[in-house]
Amino acid sequence: MGKEPTSLKLPREEINRRRILESAKELFIEHGVEAVNMHQIAKMAGVGQATLYRRYTEKGDICIEVVREECQPLFEEIDSYLDQPSEETALERLYQVIMKFIAFLEKRVPWLCSVSRASSGYRPFQSPLYQWMRITCRRLLQEAVDTGEASAVDVPYTVETLLATLFNIDFHLKDQGFSTEQILQGLQRIFIDGLKN
Structure with missing residues (x-):
């Protein structure tokens, strides 16, 4: 680890935090x-x-922060996309979010998926990545239902089903050998076309 530039004048605690997270990420990827x-x-x-140990009581706490920091660019990209005025329907925007999510994870398979799982112990969908995705997808699907674009479905349960599929993206890509195109087409058939009124 190189020395931090002194011009930044970061507090020692922040320097240590960055070193810890970078080291953890490197070790997670390698081992x-x-x-x-x-x-x-x-x-x-x-x-x-x-x-x-003053900052992190267990490895899972480090994993949570690694996931949050690693995924921040994805959150910002999608939030920016959704904030733009658009002629797209809610379901079309939901599909764009799913595509961006998969493209982001695909570059980081399998290490980020493993870290995300480890960050939440026995509650795998409570990692920062899936909490953020849950809120975003629920909002878009609820909008689709409210405008009559989608059938009246149980929005929370439908989103949890979508998250369960996305959660295993590394397994689908690496172990099952599905292509990204297969996955996206399947998700579109089930969660976009299948919900349209």
Whole structure:
């Protein structure tokens, strides 16, 4: 790890936070989330165990922040897209969000999917990535239902079903050998065309 530029004059706590997250990310990519422990992260970041544990009580806490930081560009891109005036319907915008989400994750498979799962322990859909996606998709699908574009479906449950499919994107791409096009076409048939009135 190189020295932080002194012109930034970041507080030591922020410098340590950045070192910890960068080190954790690097270790997760190289070794997999399960194989990495807190001691390895502290050692690579060049911080003491006490410093690490003052900020993060367990590896899952680090995973949450890694996911949040890694996904921030995706959140900003989609929020910007949705804030623009558009002639597209709510379902068309929902499909665009799904496409952007998959394109983003595809470049980071499998490490980000593993980190996202580890960030929330036994509650896999509570990671920052899926919480954000849940809110965004519910809003768009509810809009589609309210305007009569989509049939009157149970919006929360339908979105959870969509998230369950997206959650396994790394398995679909790597283990099952599905192409991105297959996945997107299937999602469009089920969650976009299948919901239209």
